[in-house]
Amino acid sequence: MDYVIEMLGIRKEFPGIVANNNVTLQVKKGEIHALLGENGAGKSTLMNVLFGLYQPEKGEIKVKGKSVQISNPNIANDLGIGMVHQHFMLVNTFTVTENIILGGEPSRFGKINMKEAENNVREISEKYGLSVDPSAKISDISVGMQQRAEILKTLYRGAEILIFDEPTAVLTPQEIKELSAIMKSLVNEGKSIILITHKLKEIMEICDRVTVIRKGEGIGTVNVSDTNPNELASLMVGREVLFRTEKTPAAPKEDVLAVKDLTVKDSRQVTVVDSLNLAIKAGEIVGLAGVDGNGQTELIEAITGLRKSDSGSILLNGKEISQLKPRKISEAGIGHIPQDRHKHGLVLDFPIGENMVLQTYYQKPFSKKGIMNFKGIYEHAEKLIKEFDVRTPSSETQARALSGGNQQKAIIGREVDRDPDLLIAAQPTRGLDVGAIEFIHKRIIEQRDKGKAVLLLSFELDEIINLSDTIAVIYEGKIVAVVDPKETNEQELGLLMAGSKRREEGEIT
Structure with missing residues (x-):
C-alpha cells in the first residue's frame, strides 16, 4: 500500500x-x-x-x-x-x-x-x-x-x-x-x-x-x-456512550430572570437587541435558538454586565441588575460559561488552579485582608479538578497547556461550584467530544434539578432540542417564538430562526 x-x-x-x-x-x-x-x-x-x-x-x-x-x-x-x-x-x-x-x-x-x-x-x-x-x-x-x-x-x-x-x-x-x-x-x-x-x-x-x-x-x-x-x-x-439526554420533566417555579423591553446596541451603535422580553424560571432550562449574529451574544453580555443596555430592565430574583458592574452581577447570583473561553473564560498564562477562583479570589477562604491564600486556592482547585474530570498534569499547569475540552470543564466546574441562581451556558459544548458533551449535559441538568434557572445558548439545534425545557427563538434581536421542544423539530426551528415563519400561541406541529 x-x-x-x-x-x-x-x-x-x-x-x-x-x-x-x-x-x-x-x-x-x-x-x-x-x-x-x-x-x-x-x-x-x-x-x-x-x-x-x-x-x-x-x-x-x-x-x-x-x-x-x-x-x-x-x-x-x-x-x-x-x-x-x-x-x-x-x-x-x-x-x-x-x-x-x-x-x-x-x-x-x-x-x-x-x-x-x-x-x-x-x-x-x-x-x-x-x-x-x-x-x-x-x-x-x-x-x-x-x-x-x-x-x-x-x-x-x-x-x-x-x-x-x-x-x-x-x-x-x-x-x-x-x-x-x-x-x-x-x-x-x-x-x-x-x-x-x-x-x-x-x-x-x-x-x-x-x-x-x-x-x-x-x-x-x-x-x-x-x-x-x-x-x-x-x-x-472506551465505553458505551448515550446519544440522548436523559432527564425528568421540569418543575418550573418562580421567575429567576425577567428581561423586559431590553434594547442593546453593538459597538457600531446599531440596535441588535430590540425591545426583547424573556423570562426564565427556577428549575427550567431555556434554550436560546438563533442564527449567529441575531443579538444573542449582546443579550448575554448585557445580562452579565459586559455590555451596557440602552433601555429596558433586567431583573434577577426581582432586583434590577442592568446598571451593576460585572462583579456585582456575579455576586448577585449569576454564573457564566462564556461563548469564547479564551477571551472571557480564562487567563491563559495563569495556572489552572488560579483560574478556578477568578470569580472569588478576593473572598474568604482564598484571601484575607488582601493577602492571597495560595494553599487554600490550590486545595480548592484540586477538588474541582477531580470532581469535574479536568485532565491536567497538575493544578499548577498553565491554562493554555490544557486541551480545549479540559479548559471548558475547568470553567464549568468553577461556575457550577459557586452555586448560582442563574447559570448562563453559552456554547458550553463547542469543540468537545461526545464523552465530554455527555458529562457537561448531566451537570447542566443537575443544576436545573437543584432548582436553578439555566439559559442555554447553542448553535447546535439537536443540543437545544434535547437539553431545553423551553426554546426561545431569537431573530433580529427579538424573541419571535417560544416553543416546547417536544412539539417542534429542527426544520421548524430553522424556519423560525431564518424569520420565514412565525409561530402563533398554542400552535402545535
Whole structure:
C-alpha cells in the first residue's frame, strides 16, 4: 500500500505527561482521513509533530515513502504539508493577501508586487470555490471566511497534504456544509486531508477512513463504510456512550430572570437587541435558538454586565441588575460559561488552579485582608479538578497547556461550584467530544434539578432540542417564538430562526 504520510510508532512527551505513546497513522493519497479522539487524547500533538512544531522522542515519519526529519514548519511546507490550525494564525489588521504571502512575499527590485500576489490568491480561491476577497481585511470578514483564508494560505504554499485541526468548532451549520464541499473539491484535485475531529456525524458524511486515539495511544484504523457512530464513540472513550439526554420533566417555579423591553446596541451603535422580553424560571432550562449574529451574544453580555443596555430592565430574583458592574452581577447570583473561553473564560498564562477562583479570589477562604491564600486556592482547585474530570498534569499547569475540552470543564466546574441562581451556558459544548458533551449535559441538568434557572445558548439545534425545557427563538434581536421542544423539530426551528415563519400561541406541529 502506498501512503503519502506515515507516522510510525510516534512518542511525544511533555513534563509529567506522555501525549503520544507508540501512535501510528498512515494516510492514502486522495482521501479524507479522520483523526478521532477525546479532548486531550493527543490528536493535535500528533499533528504538531507532523507539521514540525514539536519533535518526537521516538518514531519515524515518512512522506511519499521517504523517511524525513521535520524540525520546523518551513520543512513541512517544503514537503507539501500545510496545517489549518484550530485557532487561526492570522494578523487581524492585514488583508487576506497580506496574510497569505507573509514570510514569502513576491518582490521585484526589492518591492512587493501586491497586484501579482492578489491575482494569484484570486486564482487559487476561484479554482477551489473558496470565494474569498483577497483585498478584504481579516478583521472585517466572518470566522468562516477567516478559515478559508487559512486554507488559501496552505494552498498558496503548494500544500498537497492538508491538516485541519477541529475546523468546524467555530462555524455555523451553513459554513460547515460549505467547508465539507471545499474538502471534497480538494481531494478531487488530488490533495490528501487529515481531519482532526470528534464530531462523528462529520466523519460519517465526508471521511474515508478514521484512526482512533485514546489517552495518547492508537486504538486502530477503520474504514468509515464499515463502522457506525456508536462503534466510533465506544472506541474513542472506551465505553458505551448515550446519544440522548436523559432527564425528568421540569418543575418550573418562580421567575429567576425577567428581561423586559431590553434594547442593546453593538459597538457600531446599531440596535441588535430590540425591545426583547424573556423570562426564565427556577428549575427550567431555556434554550436560546438563533442564527449567529441575531443579538444573542449582546443579550448575554448585557445580562452579565459586559455590555451596557440602552433601555429596558433586567431583573434577577426581582432586583434590577442592568446598571451593576460585572462583579456585582456575579455576586448577585449569576454564573457564566462564556461563548469564547479564551477571551472571557480564562487567563491563559495563569495556572489552572488560579483560574478556578477568578470569580472569588478576593473572598474568604482564598484571601484575607488582601493577602492571597495560595494553599487554600490550590486545595480548592484540586477538588474541582477531580470532581469535574479536568485532565491536567497538575493544578499548577498553565491554562493554555490544557486541551480545549479540559479548559471548558475547568470553567464549568468553577461556575457550577459557586452555586448560582442563574447559570448562563453559552456554547458550553463547542469543540468537545461526545464523552465530554455527555458529562457537561448531566451537570447542566443537575443544576436545573437543584432548582436553578439555566439559559442555554447553542448553535447546535439537536443540543437545544434535547437539553431545553423551553426554546426561545431569537431573530433580529427579538424573541419571535417560544416553543416546547417536544412539539417542534429542527426544520421548524430553522424556519423560525431564518424569520420565514412565525409561530402563533398554542400552535402545535
